[in-house]
Amino acid sequence: MKRIFVVIFTLSVIFSARADEGMWLPSLVYKLNISEMKEMGCELSADEIYDINNSSLKDAVVALDHGSCTGELISSEGLLLTNHHCGFGEIQAHSSVEHDYLKDGFWAQSKEEELPNPGKTVSFLILVEDVTEKVLDGVNDELSFDERKAKIQKASFEIQKEATEDTHYDAKVQSLFKGNRYYLFVYETFRDVRLVGAPPASIGKFGGDTDNWMWPRHTGDFSIFRVYCSPDGEPADYSEDNIPYQSKYHLPISLKGYELGDFTMVMGYPGSTNRYKSSYGVDYTMKVTNPVRVDVRAKKLEILKEYMSTSQRSRIQYASKYARSSNYYKYSIGQNKGLKALEVIEKKKEIEDEFTNWLSQDEEHQEKYGKALELISSSYENVEDEKAYEFILESMIRGPEIFYYSYGAKGLLAALEIGENPERVESNIRHLKEEMNEFFEDYDAKTDQKIAAALLKIYEKEVHPIYHPSFFADVKKRYKGDFDAYTEDMFKNTIFASKESMQKFLENPKAKILKRDPALVTAVSIFNMMEIVGKKMNETTDDLLEGRRLFVEGLMEMYKDKNFYPDANSTMRLTYGKVGDYNPRDGVHYNYFTTLKGYIEKEIPGDDEFDVPAKLKELYYAGDYGQYADEDGTLHTCFISDNDITGGNSGSPVINGKGELVGIAFDGNWEAMSGDLAFETELQKCINVDIRFVLWTIDKFAGASHLIDEMTIVK
Structure with missing residues (x-):
């Protein structure tokens, strides 16, 4: 009897809906998650998160390069935040010995100075639709594997064609739950994406390989781009005639910070998990x-x-x-x-x-x-x-x-x-x-x-x-x-x-x-x-x-009362949880946030990974944090939450219960690297850069206050 209990408990941990586990389709939040989210502190309605007829959070969250990373719009003029490592290729491509943007950073002082990036794309999700019945129409257990596959491919192609006919949209029917469900995803993809700003690697990549996947963390892992479109508002290749994209929705930014146990939500494009792997x-x-x-x-x-x-x-x-x-x-x-x-x-x-x-x-x-x-x-x-x-x-x-x-x-x-x-x-x-x-x-x-x-x-x-x-x-x-x-x-x-x-x-x-x-x-x-x-x-x-x-089909039938979530496959997902600390091993406790003090404490002058910019030290010792300091008087650099993320979520917005941006997700933690195959409830953490550290770097460190002026700041 004891063994049966252990098995059932294990199943509930891995497959059921939990506050911290699960990469949920935003289109199903109203049905599966919103009640639990509200109990945890979410003040938004399901329609404010996902709506195909009115602007909603989904319109501010984009897939970069068809899902390699995530970004979020933070102004009405297409200003976009993502991770430094997501923009690393573009920063490197624009760098030279004369203009080493990796080492020194880059800040466009006007839109005319923003740098084009051929091949880089930003995709907005237009709608998600369950097309399982259409795809599996005529598919039965009598068909061979190849026959089943051919029928599914034919139906999927027809659905995609119908969804995009006479539009500039692109669409894809994707399999969920290992071929047991099928959903149509329709996107609008923009092809003129320009680099606006990036901190030096000594901030954006601080800690390098040594700190990668580790907590505590002090990395200012962010970069800034802008989405451009043709004068009529549609996607276009780079042109001097293009104009900044007029956002349907952009995220307001909170300077109020967070406390232990506060609700957090992450929306983004996680790349690949295999939680149902044998x-x-x-x-x-x-x-x-x-x-x-x-x-x-x-x-x-x-x-x-x-x-x-x-x-x-x-x-x-x-x-x-x-x-x-x-x-x-x-x-x-x-x-x-x-x-x-x-x-x-x-x-x-x-x-x-x-x-x-x-x-x-x-x-x-x-x-x-x-x-x-x-x-x-x-x-x-x-x-x-x-x-x-x-x-x-x-x-x-x-x-x-x-x-x-x-x-x-x-x-x-x-x-x-x-x-x-x-x-x-x-x-x-x-x-x-x-x-x-x-x-x-x-x-x-x-x-x-x-x-x-x-x-x-x-x-x-x-x-x-x-x-x-x-x-x-x-x-x-x-x-x-x-x-x-x-x-x-x-x-x-x-x-x-x-x-x-x-x-x-x-x-x-x-x-x-x-x-x-x-x-x-x-x-x-x-x-x-x-x-x-x-x-x-x-x-x-x-x-x-x-x-x-x-x-997987059998598991879903065996536990009919459970809410199953699909593995990540580079489609938009929502995860929710709370700000939280953790105990990685016996006798060790990790706090839920870090400060600029810890950044300074890690300094190794001249080291590729832990060198600290002179100006950052000047600001620190002067205590010049401006409006970005926490109530405790310190400047928070990073924090952790128990949101469920994976590769592709890099750059995803971390949103509080009011729908305000409080951070940018950029990493998972070393103790729970098994997460793509099995979520570990007690240990798995999402590492985020504090949005106030981002704004402080833009404003105080870089002097690019014109970018702050574009944003909607909530104090």
């Missing part, structure tokens, strides 16, 4: 996915760091690439540690045992869902294919840049060999020229050569020879297995290692040059092996997907 899947993550990522990226980061230390130019050049790679390197280490410490596999097995017991009590349930766990478990019996695929991705596709870049010329090679379509040839040349300028601006061939050699050695050592791409045989035969010699020869003779050689080739491209180019030959070999391994993996993928769908 014990078999978690075991695979711990034994394959994370170790592969850690082993490969450790070597890559070591080489990048060595190059970045050689000059200011090299540091600027690779800053964004290093940050992207480093983030999930540390994440994978922390996730494995958390999954083990919190015994997530054991908890998942308890759920699966209870599910099996539930099935045994009803023949209909057994007939419908009985094969779910068997399909899942059998898919993980032999994971050598999956391991090889993970290593290909990390060591050859995401590792060295030259392989993926050179593979992009395969289309030109095909066009040149056919020789009957000059327009196709010119189109490929034009595309390669456009990519060429961006690629070589932040590329060092010698560093990439070192990375290629080092990571190919790791692949050879860790992956069974049957998965070695065909060029490995050439390395053994011609170079006696010496990858240093192989990569040196490749980089010496390829046209893809320098802008000059690429430009010369594109002036008079020949198929025979591409066919024998060593980088392209190697890339084709890599992608061919990737395709072979992918096809082998597909032999079990269908069973795995079908098993997951049936398992």
